[in-house]
Amino acid sequence: MHVAWTVKYKPRSLAEIVGNQEAIKTLERWLKSWEDGIPQQRAAFLHGPAGVGKTLTIEALVNDLGMELVEKNASDYRTEEKIQRFAGSASQYSGFFGRRRVILLDEMDGVHGTADRGAIPTITRIVKDSRCPIVLIANDFWNKKFVSFRDKKKYLIIEFKKPRTSELLSHLRRIVAREGIVADEEALKFIATRNQGDVRSAVNDLQALAQGKMKLTYDDVSWLAYRDRKDVIFTVLRQVLYGKTCNAAKQAVNMADVDLDMLFEWVYENTPYHFNVPGELADAMEALAKADLYRGRIRRTRNWKLMRYMIDFMTAGVAMARDKSKPSGWIPFRFPQKIRSLSASRAERAKKKGIGQKIKRRMHISVVTAQNDVLPYVRIIFESSPQMAAGLTKWFRFSEEEVDYIAGGKRRAKAILKLSN
Numbered sequence: 403m404h405v406a407w408t409v410k411y412k413p414r415s416l417a418e419i420v421g422n423q424e425a426i427k428t429l430e431r432w433l434k435s436w437e438d439g440i441p442q443q444r445a446a447f448l449h450g451p452a453g454v455g456k457t458l459t460i461e462a463l464v465n466d467l468g469m470e471l472v473e474k475n476a477s478d479y480r481t482e483e484k485i486q487r488f489a490g491s492a493s494q495y496s497g498f499f500g501r502r503r504v505i506l507l508d509e510m511d512g513v514h515g516t517a518d519r520g521a522i523p524t525i526t527r528i529v530k531d532s533r534c535p536i537v538l539i540a541n542d543f544w545n546k547k548f549v550s551f552r553d554k555k556k557y558l559i560i561e562f563k564k565p566r567t568s569e570l571l572s573h574l575r576r577i578v579a580r581e582g583i584v585a586d587e588e589a590l591k592f593i594a595t596r597n598q599g600d601v602r603s604a605v606n607d608l609q610a611l612a613q614g615k616m617k618l619t620y621d622d623v624s625w626l627a628y629r630d631r632k633d634v635i636f637t638v639l640r641q642v643l644y645g646k647t648c649n650a651a652k653q654a655v656n657m658a659d660v661d662l663d664m665l666f667e668w669v670y671e672n673t674p675y676h677f678n679v680p681g682e683l684a685d686a687m688e689a690l691a692k693a694d695l696y697r698g699r700i701r702r703t704r705n706w707k708l709m710r711y712m713i714d715f716m717t718a719g720v721a722m723a724r725d726k727s728k729p730s731g732w733i734p735f736r737f738p739q740k741i742r743s744l745s746a747s748r749a750e751r752a753k754k755k756g757i758g759q760k761i762k763r764r765m766h767i768s769v770v771t772a773q774n775d776v777l778p779y780v781r782i783i784f785e786s787s788p789q790m791a792a793g794l795t796k797w798f799r800f801s802e803e804e805v806d807y808i809a810g811g812k813r814r815a816k817a818i819l820k821l822s823n
């Protein structure tokens with residue numbers, strides 16, 4: 403059911419291949435020339451970056467010309483013995499029933515370069531008196547081990563380049579059309595540009611982002627820019643907190659490959675700062691509470707099927723809570739408290755405990771409750787209202803250092819201390 407689009411939309415004939423038209427023509431001319439007898443160059447060497455259509459081109463050509471392709475896995479011709487067995491005899495006959503055969507040695511990069519293995523000398527020997535065309539393919543033609551193939555009299559050397567963005571775009575356009583997806587030109591352009599001529603990976607990106615959709619918008623794809631970067635979590639967070647559609651919010655998780663427990667902590671930590679309509683914040687927190695319920699159940703029962711619900715609530719649930727909430731200005735994302743306290747130094751833990759003891763004395767609760775249930779609120783107050791913070795500082799008798807720690811910033815702490823004197 404889930405076929406890779408690189409397979410589903412793999413060009414079967416030359417006309418569908420984008421880019422490298424010159425190279426393809428050259429190769430076609432050479433293959434056809436065999437009809438008039440064995441040419442000087444008995445082998446062609448195709449080389450170029452990954453995913454640009456090297457393998458595909460030879461397959462499509464052989465198909466279009468009604469020839470027969472003799473092909474083996476790269477591992478089958480790593481050594482002299484194997485290569486002799488496969489290509490040696492095949493190259494002596496031109497094919498059954500008059501169908502001309504083409505021998506393909508693909509992915510030559512994997513062939514051993516060391517002389518004692520002898521794979522490459524064997525290939526050159528076979529090429530010398532082959533009675534049918536041999537096609538060699540590698541990414542890195544300039545590798546030392548291929549020097550013996552640089553003889554232009556004996557080898558037709560053809561470089562494949564990355565297709566231009568416009569060419570890649572036309573391939574992507576064809577795919578979405580056949581999938582019945584309406585795609586923004588901007589979205590496709592983004593995918594094409596990002597993949598810099600690697601058709602295979604562009605098609606993979608397109609499938610991941612667009613499969614099953616009716617529409618593909620720029621918003622659906624733009625966040626992809628961050629996929630490979632360290633701050634991937636911020637991008638996912640942004641999608642979860644500000645995603646315009648359920649799908650955009652959910653998709654962020656699927657694509658980003660982040661740890662879900664970790665992501666939950668991030669969403670939980672940051673949600674309060676990114677909603678400023680209380681009812682909407684309540685809805686978002688409610689969604690997170692539900693996600694947390696599933697999280698607990700998954701942990702207890704190991705029923706991974708429930709993961710879907712946890713993800714839905716913690717992403718789409720939060721994103722959909724937003725209606726009018728629009729926090730003003732830029733709000734930095736905050737590192738989850740829970741992770742912060744796990745990585746806190748001993749000195750920091752001691753400071754926190756000291757604060758807990760002061761809260762305990764005033765509120766007649768345990769130190770643990772003070773640290774876990776009261777301190778977070780104190781912290782929010784310290785961050786949002788210097789006046790109230792100053793009052794609390796006096797009441798709890800927090801030291802300067804403690805105010806620093808709770809306020810989480812020297813400037814804010816200074817303002818609070820000034821008011822409390």
Ligand SMILES: Nc1ncnc2c1ncn2[C@@H]1O[C@H](COP(=O)(O)OP(=O)(O)OP(=O)(O)O)[C@@H](O)[C@H]1O
Pocket residue numbers: 407408409411412413418419420421450451452453454455456457458459540541565573601602603605
């Ligand atoms: N020029 C192209 N036009 C259309 N589709 C392409 C093109 N190049 C690659 N593709 C798509 O990418 C897939 C991989 O292409 P192919 O195997 O030909 O790449 P390659 O150049 O041989 O890469 P590698 O060096 O990794 O072997 C194809 O099945 C096809 O779906």
Ligand SMILES: [Mg+2]
Pocket residue numbers: 456457458508509539
């Ligand atoms: Mg290939």
